[in-house]
Each structure stands twice: as C-alpha cells, then as structure tokens.
Amino acid sequence: MTINDQSIQFEILKAIVDKLPFGVFVAKNESDIFMCNSVIVESFSENQLDVKLSVITEKKLMPSVNTPIQLNGNHGIVRKEVIMILEEEYQIYLLLFSNNKNDFLNIDNHEELLFKDMIEFAYDGLVMVDPDGYVQVLSQAYADFLSVDQESSIGKHVTEVIENTRMHIVAKTGKQELAELQKVKEGYMIVTRSPIRKNDKVTGAVGKVLFKNVGQVTAISKRIKMLEVELKKYKGDFRERNKASYTFEHLIGESVAFNDVIDQARKAAKSDSNVLLLGESGTGKELFAHSIHNASRRAMGVFVKVNCAAIPGELLESELFGYEEGSFTGAKKGGKAGKFEAADGGTIFLDELGELPLHMQVKLLRVLQEKEIERVGSTSSIPIDVRVIAATNRNLEEMVAKGEFRLDLYYRLKVMEIMIPSLKERQIDIEILVNHFIDKYQQIMKKQVKGISDHALRLLTLYSWPGNIRELENIIERALNFVDEGTAITKEHLPEEIAGQKEITSIRSLAEVVEDMECNTILACLRMTQGNKSETAKQLGVSRTTLYEKMKKYGLLP
Numbered sequence: 001m002t003i004n005d006q007s008i009q010f011e012i013l014k015a016i017v018d019k020l021p022f023g024v025f026v027a028k029n030e031s032d033i034f035m036c037n038s039v040i041v042e043s044f045s046e047n048q049l050d051v052k053l054s055v056i057t058e059k060k061l062m063p064s065v066n067t068p069i070q071l072n073g074n075h076g077i078v079r080k081e082v083i084m085i086l087e088e089e090y091q092i093y094l095l096l097f098s099n100n101k102n103d104f105l106n107i108d109n110h111e112e113l114l115f116k117d118m119i120e121f122a123y124d125g126l127v128m129v130d131p132d133g134y135v136q137v138l139s140q141a142y143a144d145f146l147s148v149d150q151e152s153s154i155g156k157h158v159t160e161v162i163e164n165t166r167m168h169i170v171a172k173t174g175k176q177e178l179a180e181l182q183k184v185k186e187g188y189m190i191v192t193r194s195p196i197r198k199n200d201k202v203t204g205a206v207g208k209v210l211f212k213n214v215g216q217v218t219a220i221s222k223r224i225k226m227l228e229v230e231l232k233k234y235k236g237d238f239r240e241r242n243k244a245s246y247t248f249e250h251l252i253g254e255s256v257a258f259n260d261v262i263d264q265a266r267k268a269a270k271s272d273s274n275v276l277l278l279g280e281s282g283t284g285k286e287l288f289a290h291s292i293h294n295a296s297r298r299a300m301g302v303f304v305k306v307n308c309a310a311i312p313g314e315l316l317e318s319e320l321f322g323y324e325e326g327s328f329t330g331a332k333k334g335g336k337a338g339k340f341e342a343a344d345g346g347t348i349f350l351d352e353l354g355e356l357p358l359h360m361q362v363k364l365l366r367v368l369q370e371k372e373i374e375r376v377g378s379t380s381s382i383p384i385d386v387r388v389i390a391a392t393n394r395n396l397e398e399m400v401a402k403g404e405f406r407l408d409l410y411y412r413l414k415v416m417e418i419m420i421p422s423l424k425e426r427q428i429d430i431e432i433l434v435n436h437f438i439d440k441y442q443q444i445m446k447k448q449v450k451g452i453s454d455h456a457l458r459l460l461t462l463y464s465w466p467g468n469i470r471e472l473e474n475i476i477e478r479a480l481n482f483v484d485e486g487t488a489i490t491k492e493h494l495p496e497e498i499a500g501q502k503e504i505t506s507i508r509s510l511a512e513v514v515e516d517m518e519c520n521t522i523l524a525c526l527r528m529t530q531g532n533k534s535e536t537a538k539q540l541g542v543s544r545t546t547l548y549e550k551m552k553k554y555g556l557l558p
C-alpha cells in the first residue's frame, strides 16, 4: 500500500483507532503519546490530551508487552505493533481489557488474533481515493468482499473497483455522506464517505464500510427496502407539496413591457444568483418564481415556499433554519430541519420579504454570504446549496430609507432585480388575459360561453386594476358564474366598479373622449402588430417619435 501523504495516513489510523473496542494508544519513539482512543481516555480517567506516557508507564503497562496486567479491576494484556508512516516509526500499543479474567484468557489463547487483523476488522471495509477518484488504499476484507484483487485495485479508478460508488464524487464535492446505503452484489452495505482535507483543500476521500454476513445483510436489506419504500413515499409527498407548478409557458402576455421581464427572468433562470422580484400585489411574482426555478439547473430539486408574513416573528428563525433537540420547550426529539435545509439542492421562495423582521434580515444575509445555516440551539454550521428567490410588493428603497430594511441585504438581493409591471402598465395584455381566463373557467365550470362583448372588454381596459391579474382573474371567474351558457359576457356580468365606468365616460369632455379613442386605437394597433412600434406607427400614419410621445402620455411604455 502506498500512501505518500502523512496526514492522510494519520486520518486513517485515527479512524481505525477510534473504532476499536479495545484501548489503543500510539506512541512515537517509545515516548510521546501521539494518539489514543476513548477506551484509554475512560480507563485512565484523563482527557485525551492529558494521557501522558508517564501515566501509562506508572501503571507499568508500557514495558510489559504480552504479560498480563490489571487495570482498574480489569484484566488485560498489552500488545505492541510497530508501524512505519513515511519512514518514521510509530508504536501502537493495544490494551486488551476484560473484567472477566476468563474472557481475557480466551483472547490471550488466540495467538493468531494479530493486531493487523484487528485493523481489518475495525471496519468491514476501508477504501481511500485521491482527489481524482483513484484508489490509494483498499482493505483486504473489502477487496475480498468485492471479489477483487487488493493489490491490482490500487491505482485504478474507484468506479472500476466498486459498483455504485460515490467516493470520487465526495472527493470532488468535499461533502461528507453519512451512513448511506450502497447496493453491492444484490445486497446493501452501509457506507460513510468522508472527504480528506488539507489546508482547506479536499485531497481525497475515505470510505468506511459496514457489512454483515449474508443472512444479516438479507434481513437488513429487507428492512431497508421497506424503509426505502416508505421514504420514497414521504419524499414524493414532500416533493409534491414543494414543487414549482408553473413554467414560462403559463405566463400570459404580449406587451413589450411583459416580454421584457420575461427576457430578464429567462436570463435569471440561466444563472444561479439570487433573485428579487418586485411588483404590486397580484402581478404574478409567484408565477415568475416558479417559472425561473423550473427553467433553472435546479428544476429537479425542490421549490420550497415560505410566506414571511404568515409565520409569527418568534417562530421564523426555527422555521427557516431548524432547531436542535432541547433548544426550547416543545422542541421535537431529534430536532427539526428548517426550510433552508429542506430546500437543499433546490430553490427557496421567500414571499413577502418586506415583512421579514430586522433581526431575521441579519440572519438571512449571513446565510446568503456564508452559504451555511445554524440551527437554533446549535453551535455548528451546516453547509447548504440553496438559491433564494425573494419577492415583495413593498418599496424596499423606501423601507431602507426608513431603517425598516437592511441596506446590505437589499444590495445582496438587488443583483438580479426584476420589476414586474402592473396590469395598468400593460393594458394591451388585458384582452389576451381575459380570453385566457375565460378558457380556464369554461373548462373548470364545464360551461361554454361566446366570449366577451367589445363593450365589456373596453370597460375592463379602462379600469385601473389595483389588484392586477389576480383581480382580473376573479372578475372573469365571477362573470362566468353569472353569464348564461352560449351567450357572451357583457357589462351586466361585471361588478359595479367596472360596469359603472360608462357613466363617467359619458360626462367626460370631448378632449377626454378623443384621448380615450386615441389610446385605444394605439392599443388595438399595437396588439395587431404584436407590439411592433415601427409597424404601428406606419399603420397609424404617424412618425415613431409621435407614437412614442403618445405611448408615454398614455402610460403604454414599459
């Protein structure tokens, strides 16, 4: 076995030493204790760092290799093995204890139970790869289990040696995978894959494998399969509850202003930066968030929605970041993962971001910067890979000026800011949206109507739409309820605030009526030319500049 990195060798040695059920300590040059396991620490009632050779020599353990010893009422024997780590000599002392002398004698009688065998037994299998996934170490037991030749496996890519392995992935990502199941030869083994780091760089990975005899594997694997089915169901339910249902195809609109934001949103989907969606209530911010996620590289991951306004302030932190067991009264046993952890690998949609209390804004900023979260009641951090899409209908700039929103967080999110226009600013889209919602509710209500009358459509175009598309959709749904099958939606089917607009037009001045006509003619022409301004100007017999001026006057420009 060739390992040319001392720290890696120590890493493996430590893993083995920690796992052995017997007291083990490693000394260098027969003097300094270099490493020891918890059995030693407990037996000598010392802290790991305080286990000095003197304590052990005082107890006359060190020199008495292979002679029976007594320690804290336990019987035992000391074994010594010399190992070389990069041409330096280390002594491994193995203290076998038992409070039953006969047990110990049994162990003692098995002369063939050599220390090296124990290393092999510490884990049923041990494998180590370099950063590119090439095998550097493969324990004999693991090689036997895999039916591969131990020596010739060294230097091969791990995927050629172990089926379904992920060692090469862990050596790349640096993310530990704890107690994962791996299918090998019709059965399962339990594998922990840990990255090896040196000066903050991942220099490889160690895989520790546990497998049992065939009978045990079958029993365990049956149980595991059952659990997998259950887990799949839960995962499915979770994904179902946390999925983005809309794509860009669901976003209706033809206006220049609308197409412009669609372009921006498509660009946002291609990048992995955080996104801030701004716009009045009901303009479609949530639909945009879904669509961006579904068109992004995270589409296969979950889409977790959090309504910042709906969660009481005192619960927000634990909801977002999770908590550890016992961190507060009522905390669940085993703790609970928060929304950020749940969204790992996917997208988290923070709706109503403007309602996030200031103390939570600080924590959110930290998560965006560090890409890790800390559960409530925990002192360690968990790395997370989550993209944040935030939305608000509040004016964040004003909030910053009033000290209600943190400037640093605003800047962090502003990187990719998309302002969704209100319906008033995209009147041209009203007709197509109306037809879209008529179709939708015809299907839902299983009722056929003859569209909408021109007069009713004009009334809808005149309205100011404070509730934007949500309000328009509700009004069409309402109208569909009132209209008779086979007839068209007319003024009578619209609510008073819209139907009543006619009276206002009738007492308007001639100039206002002309302007109204002018605006609607431009709108109609733009609709016809699909927003093409040069073509519209040509059709209406005006210059492009005049058309721009008029569009500006009537608020038709994005």
Ligand SMILES: Nc1ncnc2c1ncn2[C@@H]1O[C@H](COP(=O)(O)OP(=O)(O)OP(=O)(O)O)[C@@H](O)[C@H]1O
Binding pocket: 250, 251, 252, 253, 279, 280, 281, 282, 283, 284, 285, 286, 287, 288, 351, 391, 392, 393, 469, 470, 473
């Ligand atoms: N471009 C669009 N095409 C079709 N339907 C749309 C469009 N935009 C919005 N809607 C519809 O309008 C309604 C409101 O959309 P959404 O909830 O995304 O708005 P929002 O801006 O997130 O609102 P709020 O700020 O109140 O949370 C939804 O029912 C959605 O289906």
